[in-house]
Amino acid sequence: xxxxxxxxFLISLVFAALCGTAVPARAVAGAPPRPNIVFVLTDDxxxxxxxxxxxxxxxxxxxxxxxxxxxxxxxxxxxxxxxSIFTGRFPHDTGVYSNSGSEGGYPxxxxxxxxxxxxxxxxHAAGYRTAMMGKYLNEYRTSxxxxxxxxxxxxxDWGYPEFNYSLNENGRVVHYGGPNxxxxxxxxxxxxxSLGDSFITETVKDHPSQPFFLELATFAPHMPFxxxxxxxxxxxxxxxxxxxxxxxxxxNPPPWLGHRQPLSAKQLALINKQFRMRAQSMRSVDDxxxxxxxxxxxxxxxxxxxxxxxxxxxxxxxxxxxMPGKLTAFDxxxxxxxxxxxxGVRRGHGATSFAQNxxxxxxxxxxxxxxxxEVVDGRSLVPLLSTTSRxxxxxxxxPQGALIEHLGPVDNKQDPxxxxxxNANPPSYEALRLPGALYVEYSYGFREYYNLTEDxxxxxxxxxxxxxxxxxxxxxxxxxxERCHNAKACAAxxxxxx
Numbered sequence: 001x002x003x004x005x006x007x008x009f010l011i012s013l014v015f016a017a018l019c020g021t022a023v024p025a026r027a028v029a030g031a032p033p034r035p036n037i038v039f040v041l042t043d044d045x046x047x048x049x050x051x052x053x054x055x056x057x058x059x060x061x062x063x064x065x066x067x068x069x070x071x072x073x074x075x076x077x078x079x080x081x082x083x084s085i086f087t088g089r090f091p092h093d094t095g096v097y098s099n100s101g102s103e104g105g106y107p108x109x110x111x112x113x114x115x116x117x118x119x120x121x122x123x124h125a126a127g128y129r130t131a132m133m134g135k136y137l138n139e140y141r142t143s144x145x146x147x148x149x150x151x152x153x154x155x156x157d158w159g160y161p162e163f164n165y166s167l168n169e170n171g172r173v174v175h176y177g178g179p180n181x182x183x184x185x186x187x188x189x190x191x192x193x194s195l196g197d198s199f200i201t202e203t204v205k206d207h208p209s210q211p212f213f214l215e216l217a218t219f220a221p222h223m224p225f226x227x228x229x230x231x232x233x234x235x236x237x238x239x240x241x242x243x244x245x246x247x248x249x250x251x252n253p254p255p256w257l258g259h260r261q262p263l264s265a266k267q268l269a270l271i272n273k274q275f276r277m278r279a280q281s282m283r284s285v286d287d288x289x290x291x292x293x294x295x296x297x298x299x300x301x302x303x304x305x306x307x308x309x310x311x312x313x314x315x316x317x318x319x320x321x322x323m324p325g326k327l328t329a330f331d332x333x334x335x336x337x338x339x340x341x342x343x344g345v346r347r348g349h350g351a352t353s354f355a356q357n358x359x360x361x362x363x364x365x366x367x368x369x370x371x372x373x374e375v376v377d378g379r380s381l382v383p384l385l386s387t388t389s390r391x392x393x394x395x396x397x398x399p400q401g402a403l404i405e406h407l408g409p410v411d412n413k414q415d416p417x418x419x420x421x422x423n424a425n426p427p428s429y430e431a432l433r434l435p436g437a438l439y440v441e442y443s444y445g446f447r448e449y450y451n452l453t454e455d456x457x458x459x460x461x462x463x464x465x466x467x468x469x470x471x472x473x474x475x476x477x478x479x480x481x482e483r484c485h486n487a488k489a490c491a492a493x494x495x496x497x498x
Contacts, residue, residue: 033304034126034127034369036214036306037212037214037305037306037308038196038214038305038306038307039216039309039364040289040307040310041135041216041310042218042282042309042310043078043219044221044222044311044313044315044326045282045315045337046311046315047336048241049278054279054283055289057289057290058285058309062337062339063347064341065341065345065347066341066349067337067338067349067351068339068351068353068355068381069352070335070353070354070435071310071338071355071357072336072355072433073312074356075091075313075406076313076326077099077326077406079096079099080096080097081312081357082136082217083109084358085357085361086119087114087117087361090358090403090484090490091405091407092405092483093485094109095114097405097406097407098407099138099139099410099415099416100139100412100415101412103407104139105137107139109137115147115148117372118148119360119361119364119372120132120147120148120149120150121149122149122361122365122368122370122371122372122373123365123368123370124149125373126368126369128213129207129212130212131150131152131153131196131212131215133154133155133192133195133199133214134154134159134218135155135159135218135219136217140155142155145171146171152170153171154168154192156188156219158416162281163178163186163188164176164178176191188218189219189284189285189287192218192288193287193291193292196214196216196295197292200301201295201299204299204300211368216288221279222416225278225281226281227281228280228283234280235276235279235280238279240275244457245319245320245332245457247262247268247318247321248457249262250320250459250461251459251461252460252463253320254426255446256421256425256427260322263323267323271317271318271324275317289309303343306340306342306367307340308338308339308340308360308363309339310336310337310360311336311337313333313334313336314331314332314333314336320424322422322423322424323422324423325424326417326424327410327424327426328424329404329406329426329429329433331433331458334402334433335433340381342367342385344386351384353394354401354494355384358378360378362380362487363380366380366382375487377490383398398491399491399494400434400435401432401435402432402494403431403484403493404430404431404432405482406426406428406429406431408428408429410425427443428442429441430481432474432477434494438450439474439478441478447471449461450462478493481493481494
């Protein structure tokens, strides 16, 4: 325990420098300096893993910057979510609705032309040195070329097991073996950590006039939840942190959820085991964060760097009597951590305004003092981050809700996110997450409405008791959101009171 809090104190001192007046290490003659950006994106992370016990460095990071309690993904599925992060657009504009098939994965991302205009192409054109490391998009193969806009490319295809995988390293395929090779640390999260540190060091040394953008996208803590060998025995006896939704039956549930039996002793034991492995795997991600901070400090770049942390989607484990999975419109799956630290960012602040992953491209561009090269659906979060937001609050036209889109069920058993009915595999739906409500429309006509003021764990579907006028208004607002194609239009629908 003393070791954890000693590390927290050290990282707190280091990150405190990020939140004051920036003192850039580099500047281009005749122009104001532009900051670096480091983006750590995890896979299937839920906020119950962001604790001083499991992620002490990240916990400190959160308290040195701004964290968002109402940050939602546009789809609680890997590839559509990542496509929205890269492009700043909803799935209905990227055309990426799944991990595979004609409407999913890396092939769909390419066929819709999404790869030609991303945050990477924006920042590269603005003079940034860019690096993509780790997980890119589902169905990307190491035989595929690096994507446009990235100067450095260290991307895996099937890195979920953390061992015995390959990386496309700037067009050269390199294989990494198992855990028992003497002199080699092949654990993927650790490899990415080393590659990220090297990128920062080399950029500062060999490209001193360039700011950099680094995305480190881990496969952790995605199933099979493989921890680093050094952490495989951590947290003996750890149990999943239960909420009132854990092993709770639903009232008026959609047919895909139904009236389920309580979880068995065997299922409960499996949930505890898998949660423990997820916590163990996150320790390596936390080590990565600590090392990145150390490298930024050693190179003199810390004060001029924005550090952003998030996940592509969340994960339920036992909630609503579902075995571990995602894909639903419940908060367990769509509401994920977003933490931002950097020059001028409010310290120790919890932002309550709505934000979505479609906003990250515009936010990164705003940090770099550039703009997206095409029309996007999201908007910059900078107005919510600056110290002036303490008095001014969010802009008057700020969205008061989030749109969630999902194509289902997932029927490809080779998909790493394939789930059976025990885990949740809902059919297609569109949803509005409002300040005090969740509204869901399924493709076959069923509707859900949860009053989050009275029912914060989304257990009682009260759609049937809503007045007809309220039902009509919700449907009309959802249709507007589904048809939006720019930031102004995508904010306009969220005027329905919850």
